[in-house]
Amino acid sequence: MLLAFVAGGRHAQRIALGALALWLVIAFAIALQVQRGGAPLAYLIGGWQPPLGMALRADGLSAAMLLTGAVVLLAVALFGRAPYATPRGAQETRAAYAYWCFLPALAASLAAAFLGGDLFNLFVALEMLTFTALALACLDGKPSQFKSELRYLLFALIGSVLYLLGAGLLYGAHGTLDIALLAGRTRADAPTLVAGALMTAGLIAKMALFPLHLWLPPAHAGAPAAASALLSGLVVKGAFVLLLRLWFWVLPAPVVLNGGTLLAALGAAAILIGSVVALRQERLKLLVAYSTVAQMGYLFLMFPLLAAGDAETASRAWLGGVLQAVSHALAKAAMFLGAGLIAASLGHDRVAALGGAARVMPITVIAFAMGGLSLMGLPPSGGFGAKWLLLRASVETGQWWWSLVILSGGLLTGGYVYRIVAAALAPPAPGCEARPVPRAQELCVLALALASILLGLVPLKDLGLVRVGAP
Known part of the structure; x- marks a missing residue:
C-alpha cells in the first residue's frame, strides 16, 4: 500500500495487482500446508510467547477464509482495471489513486482479522477493515x-x-486477551457474561445482522460496484470469524448452549425479513443488498447446532456454516459486480426496466443467475452443499424448525432472483439502448460465479481443511 501510495498512477495499479496475485499464492500455500499437516500453523511475532507477545495462527477456518479473500480481491482488482485505469499521458484521478492504494490495505486488514490470535489486535484489524472499506465505498466523492x-x-x-x-472486562478478569490462553480460563461469571454480551453486540452491528442492519443497504446503494462486492463478500466476514473465535474458543460452554439459540433466532428473522424486503425492492443494488442481510442470517443457524449435537453432527454444522460463508462471498461478489455492469450498460438499475440486458451482456446475466442459484441452495452449487449440511444437522439435533427457515429462505431467494433474470430476458423498452461493457469485466464476474458453483462439486472429504483446528 505504501509503495502504491508513493508511486501513484499506472505504477500503483501494477503494484496492487502484483501484491494481490502474490497474496493468492501465499494464501494457497498456507491452506495446503494446514491441510497436509492436519494441524494449525503458528508464528510468534518477534519470538515472544503470549501473553507478553502476539501469535498469528492459521487453522482451517482462517486458511479457508484467507484463500477466499485472496480470490475475491484479485477478481475485484482485475474488474477495476477498466474504470480505475490511468492511461499513458493522462492525469491521474483521485478515485483511481485511492482504489489501487486501498485494495492492498484491505488485503492486509483481512489477513490480520483472519490470522490474529489476540482479541485486542483483532479489534485493530476490524478498525483497519472499517476504514479501508469506507474509503473504497466513497471513491466517487458524491454527497449521497x-x-x-x-x-x-x-x-x-x-x-x-x-x-x-x-x-477490557475480559482482560481485567483474566489478565490476557490471547484466545488460546483464554480458552482454558473463562468461567460463566458476571464479568465474562457482560463482556461476551458487549462484544457480541458490537460484532453483529459490524456484520449488519438483523435488527442492526440499517446501515448496510444505504451503504451499498451509493457505493461503486467493486466496493459493494468487497463490503458484502469479505468485510462482514472479518467480524463473523472473530465472532466464531469469541463464542467457540473463548466463552464457556454454558453461555454457548444458552445464547446460541438467541443468535440463531436473529439469523432466522434476518433470512425471512431480509428476503421479503428484497422481493419488494425496485432497484437492483438495493435488492442485492437486502439479499446480503438475509444470507448473513444463515451463518448464525450453526450456533445452536454446534452446541447441541454430537461430535459428528457438530462437525457437519461447522463445515456447513464455513462453506456458507465462502460460497456467499464468491456468489455475492459476482452479483454485485454484475449489478454494477448492468447499471453501467443501461444507465440505471430499475428492476422493471432491465429489458434488453441479456441481449447485450449475456455473460453478465448468466453469471448473475449462477450466483443466485448458489444463494438459493440449488445443486450443484456451494450454497447447496452448505445448506444441505445445515439441514441435516438441524434434523439430527432435533431442531427441525431451523430447517423450515432454510427451506423458506431458499424459496424467497428464488423469487427475487427470478425477478431479475426475467426482467433482463424481456425485450428492451422503446427508446432504451443498452451499451456494451468490457468483456474482461464480464469474465471476472463469470469467474467468481463459476467458483461459487464449482465449490459444490468438491467432495466433502476434500474439505477437511475447514475441520483442522475446529472447536
Missing part, C-alpha cells in the same frame, strides 16, 4: 455517498466501542 457511508461509520464505531469495553 458521504451521507450513507457516515451511517456505516457510526454503526461501526458504536460496535467498536462495545467490543472494546468487553475486551
Whole structure:
C-alpha cells in the first residue's frame, strides 16, 4: 500500500495487482500446508510467547477464509482495471489513486482479522477493515455517498466501542486477551457474561445482522460496484470469524448452549425479513443488498447446532456454516459486480426496466443467475452443499424448525432472483439502448460465479481443511 501510495498512477495499479496475485499464492500455500499437516500453523511475532507477545495462527477456518479473500480481491482488482485505469499521458484521478492504494490495505486488514490470535489486535484489524472499506465505498466523492457511508461509520464505531469495553472486562478478569490462553480460563461469571454480551453486540452491528442492519443497504446503494462486492463478500466476514473465535474458543460452554439459540433466532428473522424486503425492492443494488442481510442470517443457524449435537453432527454444522460463508462471498461478489455492469450498460438499475440486458451482456446475466442459484441452495452449487449440511444437522439435533427457515429462505431467494433474470430476458423498452461493457469485466464476474458453483462439486472429504483446528 505504501509503495502504491508513493508511486501513484499506472505504477500503483501494477503494484496492487502484483501484491494481490502474490497474496493468492501465499494464501494457497498456507491452506495446503494446514491441510497436509492436519494441524494449525503458528508464528510468534518477534519470538515472544503470549501473553507478553502476539501469535498469528492459521487453522482451517482462517486458511479457508484467507484463500477466499485472496480470490475475491484479485477478481475485484482485475474488474477495476477498466474504470480505475490511468492511461499513458493522462492525469491521474483521485478515485483511481485511492482504489489501487486501498485494495492492498484491505488485503492486509483481512489477513490480520483472519490470522490474529489476540482479541485486542483483532479489534485493530476490524478498525483497519472499517476504514479501508469506507474509503473504497466513497471513491466517487458524491454527497449521497458521504451521507450513507457516515451511517456505516457510526454503526461501526458504536460496535467498536462495545467490543472494546468487553475486551477490557475480559482482560481485567483474566489478565490476557490471547484466545488460546483464554480458552482454558473463562468461567460463566458476571464479568465474562457482560463482556461476551458487549462484544457480541458490537460484532453483529459490524456484520449488519438483523435488527442492526440499517446501515448496510444505504451503504451499498451509493457505493461503486467493486466496493459493494468487497463490503458484502469479505468485510462482514472479518467480524463473523472473530465472532466464531469469541463464542467457540473463548466463552464457556454454558453461555454457548444458552445464547446460541438467541443468535440463531436473529439469523432466522434476518433470512425471512431480509428476503421479503428484497422481493419488494425496485432497484437492483438495493435488492442485492437486502439479499446480503438475509444470507448473513444463515451463518448464525450453526450456533445452536454446534452446541447441541454430537461430535459428528457438530462437525457437519461447522463445515456447513464455513462453506456458507465462502460460497456467499464468491456468489455475492459476482452479483454485485454484475449489478454494477448492468447499471453501467443501461444507465440505471430499475428492476422493471432491465429489458434488453441479456441481449447485450449475456455473460453478465448468466453469471448473475449462477450466483443466485448458489444463494438459493440449488445443486450443484456451494450454497447447496452448505445448506444441505445445515439441514441435516438441524434434523439430527432435533431442531427441525431451523430447517423450515432454510427451506423458506431458499424459496424467497428464488423469487427475487427470478425477478431479475426475467426482467433482463424481456425485450428492451422503446427508446432504451443498452451499451456494451468490457468483456474482461464480464469474465471476472463469470469467474467468481463459476467458483461459487464449482465449490459444490468438491467432495466433502476434500474439505477437511475447514475441520483442522475446529472447536
